[in-house]
Amino acid sequence: xxxxxxxxxEYDGPPVRIMEICGTHTAAISHNGIPSLLSPKIxxxxxxxxxxxxxxxxxxxxxxxxxxxxxxxxxxxGDMIRVTGSRQSLQDVKADGAQVRMVxxxxxxxxxxxxxxxxxxxxxxxGFETTIAVYAALLDEAIRQNIRNIxxxxxxxxxxxxxxxxxxxxxGIDGFLAPGHVSVITGSDMYEPLAKKHGVPFAVAGFExxxxxxxxxxxxxxxxxGEGRVMNLYPSVVSAKGNETAQHMIxxxxxxxxxxxxxxxxxxxxxxxxxxxxEGYDAGSQFLYSDHSHHPKCRCAKVxxxxxxxxxxALFGTLCTPExxxxxxxxxxxxxxxxxxxxxxxx
Amino acid sequence: xxITMAHGSGGKATSDLISTIFARYFDNPVLAKMEDAAVVPGxxxxxxxxxxxVVTPLFFAGADIGKLAVCGTVNDLAMSGATPKYLTCGFILxxxxxxxxxxxxxxxxxxxxxxxGVLIVAGDTKVIEGKGGIYINTAGVGFLPDDLPAVxxxxxxxxxxxxxxxxxxxxxxxxxxxxxxxxxxxxxDCAPLHGMVAALLAKNIRIKAMRDVTRGGLATILHEFSVAxxxxxxxxxxxxxxxxQVQGLCGILGLDPLYMGNEGKMVAVVAAxxxxxxxxxxxxxxxxxxxxxxxxxxxxxxxxxxxxxxxGGTRMMTELYGEGLPRIC
Numbered sequence: 306x307x308x309x310x311x312x313x314x315e316y317d318g319p320p321v322r323i324m325e326i327c328g329t330h331t332a333a334i335s336h337n338g339i340p341s342l343l344s345p346k347i348x349x350x351x352x353x354x355x356x357x358x359x360x361x362x363x364x365x366x367x368x369x370x371x372x373x374x375x376x377x378x379x380x381x382x383g384d385m386i387r388v389t390g391s392r393q394s395l396q397d398v399k400a401d402g403a404q405v406r407m408v409x410x411x412x413x414x415x416x417x418x419x420x421x422x423x424x425x426x427x428x429x430x431x432g433f434e435t436t437i438a439v440y441a442a443l444l445d446e447a448i449r450q451n452i453r454n455i456x457x458x459x460x461x462x463x464x465x466x467x468x469x470x471x472x473x474x475x476x477g478i479d480g481f482l483a484p485g486h487v488s489v490i491t492g493s494d495m496y497e498p499l500a501k502k503h504g505v506p507f508a509v510a511g512f513e514x515x516x517x518x519x520x521x522x523x524x525x526x527x528x529x530x531g532e533g534r535v536m537n538l539y540p541s542v543v544s545a546k547g548n549e550t551a552q553h554m555i556x557x558x559x560x561x562x563x564x565x566x567x568x569x570x571x572x573x574x575x576x577x578x579x580x581x582x583x584e585g586y587d588a589g590s591q592f593l594y595s596d597h598s599h600h601p602k603c604r605c606a607k608v609x610x611x612x613x614x615x616x617x618x619a620l621f622g623t624l625c626t627p628e629x630x631x632x633x634x635x636x637x638x639x640x641x642x643x644x645x646x647x648x649x650x651x652x
Numbered sequence: 653x654x655i656t657m658a659h660g661s662g663g664k665a666t667s668d669l670i671s672t673i674f675a676r677y678f679d680n681p682v683l684a685k686m687e688d689a690a691v692v693p694g695x696x697x698x699x700x701x702x703x704x705x706v707v708t709p710l711f712f713a714g715a716d717i718g719k720l721a722v723c724g725t726v727n728d729l730a731m732s733g734a735t736p737k738y739l740t741c742g743f744i745l746x747x748x749x750x751x752x753x754x755x756x757x758x759x760x761x762x763x764x765x766x767x768x769g770v771l772i773v774a775g776d777t778k779v780i781e782g783k784g785g786i787y788i789n790t791a792g793v794g795f796l797p798d799d800l801p802a803v804x805x806x807x808x809x810x811x812x813x814x815x816x817x818x819x820x821x822x823x824x825x826x827x828x829x830x831x832x833x834x835x836x837x838x839x840x841d842c843a844p845l846h847g848m849v850a851a852l853l854a855k856n857i858r859i860k861a862m863r864d865v866t867r868g869g870l871a872t873i874l875h876e877f878s879v880a881x882x883x884x885x886x887x888x889x890x891x892x893x894x895x896x897q898v899q900g901l902c903g904i905l906g907l908d909p910l911y912m913g914n915e916g917k918m919v920a921v922v923a924a925x926x927x928x929x930x931x932x933x934x935x936x937x938x939x940x941x942x943x944x945x946x947x948x949x950x951x952x953x954x955x956x957x958x959x960x961x962x963x964g965g966t967r968m969m970t971e972l973y974g975e976g977l978p979r980i981c
Contacts, residue, residue, distance in 0.1 A: 310964070332906065338965025409832050409905070514963025627973035638973075647970045
């Protein structure tokens, strides 16, 4: 049997840079103490897979505007509440009386909307393929139950184009730890064209410590051999073709669009919006592209794509801490800066 | 019956509410006098504390807001080494609150107070506009033994051992499950800890630091201990008890049991020589059957908390930042 632990700890080949794209992987890597088990020549870089971190400021501003509108309630996941738009966060305006509710699942919207039919409930619909499927399920159910006071303000992202952007515009990534949850929906075949085009390996991995270590081992070995290929190391839940029912649901309600990524600009065809026939459920999501960071020295944009490390930023650990976050990467517990801050003494 | 503003008027409706519910369930000779202030026997050294309870839902698997209001204050007193003696109890009721709920809560408080050996000696009721919410404040007084050595986390030193009285995260997980309508068998661990502390003190165990593991969770408390003692605390994930159900829920929601709130768990730091006796004392309590030694103070960098993960890695842990919310994907 291969001692992959010893291999990863003692690796002494050329330095390798591996990007974990998904925010849940970032959290799992930190929870399991994975960096302490790797050779200093293996560097892990957190990619643009934390949905809150890649949301542009104009989107937050629009949410705030909606939350201050009469008979309108903004419902959101917890992390989004603390992110600052061009001036304020939802948390700031909530203290001033704005209508903001924190929910744990988009499907909670059905209950809220039924309990208070005179109000319009707007969900801050951010996320990747996994979460888009849940929004599709929410709309499906709302339509079935004829609930009309639900809207989505979408800032939905999809993986393939942004990975292509990172490889093309940024470069310097030798391999990718491909997201487990997203791949359940999309299937592992989605990465094949990227692996071929850029000559880098992708490993679809689960979230347990051993699963992460094995995926990293597979990536380093494949990088050494210079192969651009896709490895599915999470076959218990991820198939080559993905969940076709969920894909069908997504394409029933949503269509591909250009999307703005915080600090990266607009990446063509990297997002989704509601289809025209369901526009009635949209709260004005189109063309929210403008992105002015709260603090001019914030380096989130560079950190998100792995071009810089959190501590390359002058604000890191001084002006910008989890208690006083300046950028989205410090707000979300999945953000690179947050993760780096709470583990910084070992990082 | 629904509570109306009249129940807070100080008139007939108020006294009816007091006599039919609070006086009936909390009945004791001190309260029965219905004076403006309770007059009670004392001790040379007293511990005092207060806490407010605003949990929703009011009733959840394993406990309710009433039991929580008694245990929370009793546990704060117990952590100072005091024997809890008296509680006061303030109810803030929103219009529309259900008197049947209030009665159930009062009965639960009375049962828990009886188990803890404390008397509820004074109370107050206010009614405000709202949507039927119920909020409780309890204040407590405990007697401190004259010869009790000072408990201070600053006194922890290298070699001392960390004990945890049982599984983490049950209360937090039970509340979240109720709010999210998730069906499972997770129950709040809400329980009084004065008996466990008494058992530790009875064995003459020199407790350097102890704390009930409530909001902020174990990691936040141990991080505080490491800073206060200028020591390095090292704990093993393998030895930290977490039920399979709670672990499963945490996996789904992206929560970390080390940062989750509990209402019937304590952590204690004792000298290495006392560790086995302390563990036996904890386990002798009905609320300490899963107690475990989870780590120790080591020679590492001062003011740090290090978790040795099940995967074999190490993870530096800080206090809880933010609200410990479930992550979103």
